[in-house]
Every structure is written in C-alpha cells, then in structure tokens.
Amino acid sequence: MKSLFDKISFGTLELRNRIVRSATFEMGAADNGKITDLPEAIYTKLAENEVGLIITGMMGAGENSRAFPGMIDTEGASFVSNFSRITSAVHQKNGKIAAQLAHCGVKAGAVRQGTSPYGPSDFAVSEDTYARGMTKGEIEQLIESFGIAAAKCREAGADAVEIHAAHGYLLSQFLSPYYNKRKDEYGGSVENRARLLIEIYEHIRECTEKDFPILVKINGDDLIQHGFTAEECLTVCTMLSEKGLDAIEVSSGLAIDNSSLPFQKPKDDEKGTFTDTAAMIADKVSIPIISVGGYRTIKSIENALNKSNISAISMSRPFICEPGLVKRWHTGNTAPSKCTSCNGCFGEKFACVQHCM
Numbered sequence: 001m002k003s004l005f006d007k008i009s010f011g012t013l014e015l016r017n018r019i020v021r022s023a024t025f026e027m028g029a030a031d032n033g034k035i036t037d038l039p040e041a042i043y044t045k046l047a048e049n050e051v052g053l054i055i056t057g058m059m060g061a062g063e064n065s066r067a068f069p070g071m072i073d074t075e076g077a078s079f080v081s082n083f084s085r086i087t088s089a090v091h092q093k094n095g096k097i098a099a100q101l102a103h104c105g106v107k108a109g110a111v112r113q114g115t116s117p118y119g120p121s122d123f124a125v126s127e128d129t130y131a132r133g134m135t136k137g138e139i140e141q142l143i144e145s146f147g148i149a150a151a152k153c154r155e156a157g158a159d160a161v162e163i164h165a166a167h168g169y170l171l172s173q174f175l176s177p178y179y180n181k182r183k184d185e186y187g188g189s190v191e192n193r194a195r196l197l198i199e200i201y202e203h204i205r206e207c208t209e210k211d212f213p214i215l216v217k218i219n220g221d222d223l224i225q226h227g228f229t230a231e232e233c234l235t236v237c238t239m240l241s242e243k244g245l246d247a248i249e250v251s252s253g254l255a256i257d258n259s260s261l262p263f264q265k266p267k268d269d270e271k272g273t274f275t276d277t278a279a280m281i282a283d284k285v286s287i288p289i290i291s292v293g294g295y296r297t298i299k300s301i302e303n304a305l306n307k308s309n310i311s312a313i314s315m316s317r318p319f320i321c322e323p324g325l326v327k328r329w330h331t332g333n334t335a336p337s338k339c340t341s342c343n344g345c346f347g348e349k350f351a352c353v354q355h356c357m
C-alpha cells in the first residue's frame with residue numbers, strides 16, 4: 001500500500017511525501033516581471049506546512065513569453081538573486097522547490113510594444129490581436145532561452161525545473177493540432193509536434209548538471225475535438241521517459257472553453273478529474289507520473305496511488321484556501337480540503353490567491 005506520506009524520489013530529487021503543490025500563477029512580479037515579496041511568503045508557508053514539492057507559478061522563458069505583466073520573467077538581470085532568496089527560504093523550512101518555465105505563445109498578452117505574439121502557426125487571438133507562426137530562427141532562439149532560464153534557476157538554488165507543456169501555452173500549442181498547422185518538421189505527426197518540447201528538454205539537460213531533475217507538465221488530453229489525445233500523450237511521455245526525463249505531471253485541457261478547462265469542479269470525492277488518463281500513462285511508462293486536478297479528499301488520493309502506478313498527486317486550489325492542508329492531514333485531521341472549486345481565485349487580478357495569505 002502506498003501512502004501520501006511515503007518518501008519519494010523523482011530522479012535525484014528526494015521528497016518528504018507524495019504531495020506536490022501544482023504550479024499556481026500568483027502575479028508574483030511587478031509589471032516589468034521582477035519578483036516581488038509575495039512568492040516567498042506563499043512558498044515559505046507551504047514549505048513549513050510539509051508540502052513535498054512546491055512548483056512555482058509559471059515563469060517566463062524567452063522573449064515575449066508572459067501572459068500578464070505580473071508574471072515573473074526569468075530574463076531580468078536581478079532574477080537569480082531574487083529567486084535565490086525564495087529557494088533559500090523554502091530550504092530553511094525543509095521544503096523543495098521546482099521552477100515552472102513557460103512561454104505563453106499566442107496567449108502571451110504582455111508583449112513588447114510594437115511586437116506581436118507568436119505561436120506554431122498564424123492564429124487570430126481576438127478581433128484585433130493576431131499571432132504569427134514562428135520562424136525556424138525563432139524556434140532555435142526559444143530553445144536557447146529555455147536552456148538559459150533553467151541554468152539560472154539551478155544557479156539560484158532550485159531543486160528542479162518543470163517545463164510547462166500543458167493548458168494551451170506555447171509548447172502545448174505545438175503539441176495540439178488545434179493550433180499547430182505547420183508543414184515542416186515541427187508539425188504534422190505527433191513526433192513532429194513533440195519535437196520542440198523534446199529539443200527544449202534535451203537542451204536544458206545540456207545546460208544543467210546531468211542529474212539535475214527535470215519535469216514536464218503535459219495535457220493527457222486537450223478535451224476538445226481534434227485536439228491532442230490521450231494516445232498521443234502516451235507517445236510523447238514514452239519518448240520523454242526514454243530520454244531520461246525525471247517525472248511527468250499529467251493534467252488536461254486546452255483552456256479554450258468551459259469544457260476544456262484544466263481547473264474543473266470535481267464530480268467525485270473518490271477520484272481526481274483526470275485520474276484515468278494519468279493512470280493509463282503511469283501503467284505504460286517507467287518514470288514517475290504525478291496526477292493533477294480535482295483531488296480534495298485523502299480517499300481520492302489514496303485511490304489514485306493504490307489503484308494505479310501513479311506516484312504522486314498535485315493540487316493547486318486547495319493550497320490557495322488552505323496552505324496548511326498537508327500538515328493538517330498529517331497530524332490527524334483528515335477532513336476534506338475546504339476548497340469548493342468555485343474558481344474565485346481567478347477573480348480581480350488573481351487577488352484571491354493573495355488574500356488567502
């Protein structure tokens with residue numbers, strides 16, 4: 001029997017339990033992308049409350065990467081020193097922290113004046129915003145940028161990086177036939193659509209130490225017609241596993257309408273929202289699989305761990321309303337999370353994330 005409180009490893013990353021704080025964007029930067037005091041306060045609280053691994057909110061890698069002005073940018077000169085403060089604070093509380101690296105692609109709303117967002121292919125984002133397909137030169141530059149960003153995170157003391165390839169951001173856009181209409185080696189077959197993700201992963205390996213833990217967050221399913229499917233996800237996870245990735249966090253949802261949201265209202269107290277897809281992948285690949293989405297009860301977590309090969313569970317919204325959840329469960333109060341999955345945390349400028357502190 002697996003327990004939530006078992007020690008676990010993702011490659012060389014040793015964790016005190018099987019519970020992960022899934023990446024949660026907190027508007028942790030000033031408008032110029034520079035880190036504020038907020039993330040340190042949030043992550044310190046999670047670390048002292050026994051969360052096994054804290055994954056930061058998505059941080060921008062590469063030019064014009066950010067969805068909002070308040071998203072942390074890894075490109076600034078002060079990034080390493082500011083992020084070091086955060087990793088030290090987490091380590092002082094015996095926590096572990098992974099930096100989530102993202103490029104938002106066509107969803108990059110905070111682009112430099114006079115430029116437009118880009119993605120795998122031309123795409124009308126809204127009536128007055130068009131994203132253009134990336135050139136090969138821009139793809140090469142992006143791969144470089146992820147390597148530089150990961151090396152900076154490692155230098156700042158991060159215990160791991162997670163490449164964000166889920167939820168309809170740039171690497172998920174490349175994986176998804178909904179966005180990716182390319183005719184070159186980065187489009188078409190699933191192997192081609194996965195090429196950019198794989199090249200970024202391999203480059204990060206080259207830019208960090210050989211055993212530096214690298215994770216990927218991926219959609220198990222886009223939850224739209226003609227999107228990235230569970231079967232395709234299995235192909236990509238198998239490729240990543242064979243190349244030595246350390247763990248995969250399986251989410252779902254391209255986030256283009258209500259039914260494709262990664263943050264849905266759980267329908268079941270005994271199961272997460274996307275457990276079945278994560279379990280299918282965990283059965284077939286040899287590296288640890290983390291399942292995210294809709295876990296609110298110990299029962300749902302223990303079922304996922306024990307009825308499948310899933311190795312760990314991650315949660316986002318439960319930690320917004322209750323940063324002390326893991327410690328509460330560990331000390332014997334096993335009542336479900338207080339989170340009602342109302343998505344109020346997406347309110348005015350993500351203010352709820354901050355108010356809950």
Ligand SMILES: Cc1cc2nc3c(=O)[nH]c(=O)nc-3n(C[C@H](O)[C@H](O)[C@H](O)COP(=O)(O)O)c2cc1C
Nearest residue numbers: 022023024025057058262263293294315316317345
């Ligand atoms: C306020 C908020 C911000 C989020 N920011 C991110 C993010 O930066 N990166 C990411 O991969 N997922 C992000 N997510 C999605 C969560 O990591 C998670 O996949 C999703 O909320 C489902 O898990 P839950 O049911 O435990 O909330 C965010 C979710 C919320 C509620």
